[in-house]
Amino acid sequence: MNISFKQIFFILLLTGSYQTITVADVKNNYLHYPAMQKFVNRMIDKGFDRQTLIRTFSNVQRDENVLAKVQSPAEAKPWQQYRPIFVTEKRAAAGVIFWNRHQRVLQSASQQFGVPPEIIVAIIGVETFYGRHTGKHNVLRSLTTLAMDFPKREKFYTNELDHFLHFIREERIPNPFSLKGSYAGAMGLGQFISSSYRNFGIDFNGDKHRDLWHPDDAIGSVANYFAKHGWKTRGDVTVPARIVGQFYGKIVNTKANKPTLSLPQLAQYGVQAQGQINSTRVALLELEGSQGKEYWITGDNFYVITRYNHSPKYAMAVYQLANEIKRKKMAH
Numbered sequence: 001m002n003i004s005f006k007q008i009f010f011i012l013l014l015t016g017s018y019q020t021i022t023v024a025d026v027k028n029n030y031l032h033y034p035a036m037q038k039f040v041n042r043m044i045d046k047g048f049d050r051q052t053l054i055r056t057f058s059n060v061q062r063d064e065n066v067l068a069k070v071q072s073p074a075e076a077k078p079w080q081q082y083r084p085i086f087v088t089e090k091r092a093a094a095g096v097i098f099w100n101r102h103q104r105v106l107q108s109a110s111q112q113f114g115v116p117p118e119i120i121v122a123i124i125g126v127e128t129f130y131g132r133h134t135g136k137h138n139v140l141r142s143l144t145t146l147a148m149d150f151p152k153r154e155k156f157y158t159n160e161l162d163h164f165l166h167f168i169r170e171e172r173i174p175n176p177f178s179l180k181g182s183y184a185g186a187m188g189l190g191q192f193i194s195s196s197y198r199n200f201g202i203d204f205n206g207d208k209h210r211d212l213w214h215p216d217d218a219i220g221s222v223a224n225y226f227a228k229h230g231w232k233t234r235g236d237v238t239v240p241a242r243i244v245g246q247f248y249g250k251i252v253n254t255k256a257n258k259p260t261l262s263l264p265q266l267a268q269y270g271v272q273a274q275g276q277i278n279s280t281r282v283a284l285l286e287l288e289g290s291q292g293k294e295y296w297i298t299g300d301n302f303y304v305i306t307r308y309n310h311s312p313k314y315a316m317a318v319y320q321l322a323n324e325i326k327r328k329k330m331a332h
Contacts, residue, residue, distance in 0.1 A: 029058050030148050039147070039158060043165060056140075056176060063145045066137060069183040070150060075311035079287040079294070086126045086317040087324065095121045095325035096332070098130040098215075105216050109204065113223035114233035118329070120222050122322035123308065127191040134188060134213065135181040139164065143185040143194070160185055163194035170198070171210060188212025190222045200225040229307040230300065236277045237302045237319045241284060241295040245270040252284045252295070256306035256315065259283040259299060266297065273297050285312055 030036045031054065040053050074085065099106060099121050106117040121130075128134045143164055146157035164185065168176050181187040185194060192201055192212055201210040204220025212218045247269040251261065259281035263273060271284055279299025287294045296316070305315035 029061055030144060031058055033148050035148055035154070035158075039161070043162065046162075046166075048165065048169075057144065059177070060141055060144045062149055063137070063141050063183075066142045066145050066183045067149060070146060075309070075313060077313075079313050079316070080290040082313045083289075083317060083320070087320045091125050091129065091321060092324035092328055094130055095125045095321065096328045098124065099325065099329055102215050102219060105204070105219050109220050109223040112220075113227040113231070115223045115226045115231050116322070116326075118322040118326040119226070119305075119318065120219055121325055122318045123222050124189050124218060125321055125325070126314070126318055127186075128189050131189045131213075131215065131218075134191070135183075135186065137181060137183050137185075138177060139179045139181040139185050139187060139194075140176050142181070142183055146184070157185075160194045163198055167194050167198050188221075189215060189218035190225075192221065192225075196225065200228055225308065226304055229304050231304045232279070232300050235279055235301045236299050237305070238285070238296045238298045238316070239273050239275040239277045241266075241297045242272045242274050243270060243295050244272070248284060248295075252286045254286050254312070256303065256310050256312045257283055258303055263297075271295070271297065285316075287313065287316065 036057060040050070040057070043053055044050050074082065077085075095118075099117060103117075106120060109115070109120060110117045124130055143157055143161040147154060147161045150157060165176070167173075168179075173179065179187060182191055186192060187194075187197060188211075190212060197210070197212065201212055201217070201221045202224050203210050203217060205214065205216035210217055210221070212221055248271050251266070251269050251271075259279065261282055261284075263277070263282060266272075266282060266284065269284075277297055277299050279301065281300060283298050283303075285296045285298050285302075287296065298312070298315075302312075302315050302319070305318050306312060308318075309315070
């Protein structure tokens with residue numbers, strides 16, 4: 001990118017030093033981006049220190065690996081390829097171990113928020129394999145890269161960068177470069193993005209910190225997230241559907257659409273539940289399975305899972321892994 005004299009002058013003016021920053025320095029970080037200049041002013045208006053912001057972002061360089069990964073998320077895979085990544089014997093067995101190890105905290109969170117422990121465990125299992133893989137990317141660098149160099153979701157990641165700076169200030173984290181997470185800036189065992197960390201992360205062990213790398217806080221925060229997004233206690237998630245005729249095509253979904261129909265309405269389109277589903281509203285979901293198309297009746301709680309990750313394949317993987325974990329847990 002070409003840098004104008006006006007942009008260089010702006011940066012020198014921001015830093016208040018014509019001696020410490022060279023043109024080479026400017027080219028190696030984001031300070032010359034007009035979007036960064038706008039962001040810096042935005043954060044100054046919110047009470048952040050100008051010099052601290054400039055000093056911080058003068059050390060942030062573009063992460064090409066992050067830009068490559070954001071173009072090919074796992075959710076782009078068809079269900080038949082996506083499912084075997086997460087719904088495995090190994091992950092289910094590890095889920096039982098995690099459940100046994102944190103049974104007291106899981107029971108407390110389940111009672112307080114009304115979310116079944118197997119769902120909480122499955123979320124942490126899908127996201128980070130129970131804390132084994134919380135991410136190796138520098139969160140500040142990832143968010144800055146995506147905010148500045150991923151135009152498709154510039155507004156979203158700029159807001160997440162804003163939230164990240166607020167979060168590290170609120171939690172009194174002295175070094176903003178110390179936190180590691182996913183390529184998209186998600187953190188902790190439950191992989192909360194910065195806005196979710198601030199809005200739904202809780203201190204569940206009473207140590208005055210929201211540390212989502214700690215199992216107690218991660219468990220409580222996942223349960224809180226689901227409760228705040230409308231999880232219905234004793235509500236069901238999904239059941240297989242039986243299709244008769246061709247009218248179902250008018251209502252079938254391949255995305256995480258909010259359920260709007262009743263079971264009698266589904267029946268009018270030739271869709272019948274293969275089991276009980278306790279949900280005020282339902283929808284019909286189609287997935288590409290290993291044996292062909294799969295049809296599922298999804299309820300309110302399925303939709304709540306998609307508020308954590310908007311992919312219906314993600315929600316189905318969480319549901320099926322949760323069932324496997326519970327089955328193994330009850331068998332012992």
